[in-house]
Structures are given as structure tokens and as C-alpha cells.
Amino acid sequence: MTTALDRIIDYKRGEVADLKQQSSFADMDAKARAAAPARGFAAALSAVADTDQNALICELKRKSPSAGEILPGANPVEIAKEYESGGAACLSVLTDGPSFGGSLEDFEAIRKVVSIPMLRKDFMIDPIQVAEARAWGADCVLVIMASLDDGLAADLTHCAMDYGMDVLVETHNEAELERALRLPSPLIGINNRDLKRMVTDLSTTERLAPLVPGDRHLVAESGISTPDHIARLRKCGARRYLIGESLMKRGALREAAVVELRTTNGN
């Protein structure tokens, strides 16, 4: 069966082929190395998570395959400022166009107005995309175990770490987690959303959290919208959270929602 993730990876191959027509890896690599140094993404998360607060990665997402249109016509720059003033530790910016309505132009515009570290959220299948991310100022990239074999996941991770970037290694089940733990990145994402079936269930984090060793940092991803969700996930040790859709939809209450989720301690 072809899944939504298969379709995305399919057109990503086309995008990467186009990118390689415009630029060699060597050119992109030179731009990546000339960019201002990456800001510590994992370090910014730990600075908050080591207090009794929650480290939030707040996401800019216009639409998605599971939710459809989330906030058509959104002004990502204004929203990013609200996230930062609410105390987000980091930002995640979707740069995939066809499925998520994002772009590197959105990323660049936001980079200019916030000072917290930023994840380029896209489907990485080739080191040239990692170099491109760094060239545009990204501090972290996503490596999705569900769509990569071990060799490619390792190549992408090493490439990013070599540029001084952090890597969020995303998993959704035991097998993916076991593979992810063989990579050198400390940041392990547990996606509550099954990208193949597009079903979201917070119990995914509860089930996998005990399998994450203490020297790795668990990031609970997707489907988080209320203080109750955070209180529930804190019980299994999660202190780092990636939140998109629910915050995008908060309108005028967005900044207050970030404060509330950041300060929920579950007691």
C-alpha cells in the first residue's frame, strides 16, 4: 500500500534532483560552512528542561496531510514572535511546500526576527538538503527513521553534526527507536503520529519513553494541545515537547497558551 509518507518521499526525490541541477554539493557545502554558526538547539532545550518547566519546540505549520488547512494565510513571522515571547525554547519551521505549505523563504524571514534556535522541518533524504538547511541558517534538522535506512540516517546525522547542528532523530515504534539509538545524536523524538496511517495517539510516548536511555533527551511530538496532555506525558519523564497545530490555531491566545504549556508541572 502506498502511504502518505511514500508519496512525500517520492516527490522529495524530484525536489532533490532539481536542487542538484542548480547547485553541486560542493557549492552548497561552501555556503553551509560560510553561514553564521549554529545556535545550540539541544542546549536551549536542556536549559529549560533542567528547571521544572517544559522545553517547547513550537512549530510553524500552515497545513498538513492529516489536518488539511490549519491557518491559511498565516503570517509566520508574527506567530514566531509570539512563540518566542511566550518562552518557547526553540522553533520548528516546516519548509516542505506541497504537503505543508512551507518554504525556505518562511524559514529565512523568521530567522531574521527571532534569536532562539530553529529546526528546519523537512523530509531529509540527501546530505545536500542538510547543507542547504545550514546555508539558510538552520540549527537542527530532522531525521525520520520511518523513511530512511540505517546507512542514510547515519550519513545525514554525521553531515549535520559536522556542521555543528543538532539532529532530532524521529521514531514511532520500538524497532525505529532501537535503530535511532545507534546514531550519535542525543535528541530522540517520539512521534505520537503514525506518518504512514496518519493516526495520533499519546500512548506512543508512554510506551516508548522507558526504552530511551538516561543519556538521551526524549522529545514528545504531535497531538499535544492541553496542560492535561503535558501533565500526562511528564509522568513518563518527558520534558521536551514539539507542538504545532494546536498552537497555530490559538489565534489571539497563542502567546498565553505557550506560557501555560511551558509552566504546567502536572502537580
Ligand SMILES: O=P(O)(O)OC[C@@H](O)[C@@H](O)c1c[nH]c2ccccc12
Ligand atoms: O501539529 P502537531 O500535532 O502538534 O505536531 C507537530 C509535529 O510533531 C508534527 O508536525 C511532525 C512530527 N514529525 C513530522 C515529520 C514531518 C512533518 C511533520 C511532523
